[in-house]
Amino acid sequence: MPERIVIIGANGRLGRAILGFCEGRFEVLPLISADLNLTWPEELIRTVLEPEDFDLLLTTAAFNDVDKCEGNPVADQINGAAPGILAKICAEKNARMIHFSTNYVFDGSKAEPYTEDDPVCPISDYGRSKLLGEQEVLGVSEDNLVIRLSWLFGPGDEKNEATPDWAIRQAVKSDAVCIVEDCWASPGYTLDVAEAVIGLFEKPDVKGILHLANEGTCSWKEFGQHSINCADELGIPVKSKTVGGTTLESIFGHSGRAPRPVHGSLSNARYEALTGNRLRNWEDAVRHYVKHTVAARYLDS
Numbered sequence: 001m002p003e004r005i006v007i008i009g010a011n012g013r014l015g016r017a018i019l020g021f022c023e024g025r026f027e028v029l030p031l032i033s034a035d036l037n038l039t040w041p042e043e044l045i046r047t048v049l050e051p052e053d054f055d056l057l058l059t060t061a062a063f064n065d066v067d068k069c070e071g072n073p074v075a076d077q078i079n080g081a082a083p084g085i086l087a088k089i090c091a092e093k094n095a096r097m098i099h100f101s102t103n104y105v106f107d108g109s110k111a112e113p114y115t116e117d118d119p120v121c122p123i124s125d126y127g128r129s130k131l132l133g134e135q136e137v138l139g140v141s142e143d144n145l146v147i148r149l150s151w152l153f154g155p156g157d158e159k160n161e162a163t164p165d166w167a168i169r170q171a172v173k174s175d176a177v178c179i180v181e182d183c184w185a186s187p188g189y190t191l192d193v194a195e196a197v198i199g200l201f202e203k204p205d206v207k208g209i210l211h212l213a214n215e216g217t218c219s220w221k222e223f224g225q226h227s228i229n230c231a232d233e234l235g236i237p238v239k240s241k242t243v244g245g246t247t248l249e250s251i252f253g254h255s256g257r258a259p260r261p262v263h264g265s266l267s268n269a270r271y272e273a274l275t276g277n278r279l280r281n282w283e284d285a286v287r288h289y290v291k292h293t294v295a296a297r298y299l300d301s
């Protein structure tokens, strides 16, 4: 088990979830962008990390605005080069690094869930920058672990909405909600992902690339519809109960928007083979999130 853990990105959705599971169990140094910024030059990053003793470093920080990454060299810096610098510092300290990546490293042409062995071919600059980060981290040490995720949702900054939050807010305030129906992936509940990641702390033999998501695949529209159904069941006053469909092309086919992979489901087969565990199915995960986090925004306690 690790003795001292650094989390870079501790203020993000996944960072908060992992920090929550670590607190009281491990000694943790949570860092936010004001403490360590991934745009800083290597020397400055080293001044923060070199004095610290740690044997595990997690990087949940990322430049995640897929559209803003398009044509933006800062994406390669934050998502690509900086994880490489962190990996070098980890190697010097003999610390393990667990880094997070995305299903957007795939082009989306495979209708079946993607495995870790499937060829990567990103179609956006965000995907390319995240792939660069994977290569940097594993290029420094094959003992590091890169966990690919998709469609993350969970407690966090309410301004940074994921699909359940957005869909329910739209359904409460307007008569019609439209969500993309020709795009599929596997939702990932940060609380489930975080618990699984903590479980991997005691498995240093798990290295390389690993896919992790709640079980099952859905379209973006089904993800939103199920979120609204859960809200409705709980008595959240939704005006729009049935989601209408729209297309990737109509939402993302304009200049200023990055292309999204049509298919992006992740296979959990390797995770299950290595640990004997599975994450709960995405429908139950969404129901848990809506009941335990979203409902409080709309219902008197």
Ligand SMILES: NC(=O)c1ccc[n+]([C@@H]2O[C@H](COP(=O)([O-])OP(=O)(O)OC[C@H]3O[C@@H](n4cnc5c(N)ncnc54)[C@H](OP(=O)(O)O)[C@@H]3O)[C@@H](O)[C@H]2O)c1
Pocket: 008, 009, 010, 011, 012, 013, 014, 015, 031, 032, 033, 034, 036, 037, 038, 039, 059, 060, 061, 062, 063, 064, 078, 100, 101, 102, 103, 130, 148, 149, 150, 151, 152, 153, 156, 160
């Ligand atoms: N969200 C998704 O649907 C999704 C899907 C697939 C994969 N992923 C991957 O999963 C991981 C976690 O995502 P998330 O949704 O939890 O992210 P998030 O909520 O957007 O949080 C990202 C964090 O990154 C930090 N950050 C951004 N720029 C930074 C910089 N220049 N220097 C230092 N920190 C910086 C921010 O820190 P401050 O708040 O301190 O500024 C923010 O808290 C990421 O690797 C992401 O690529 C996410």
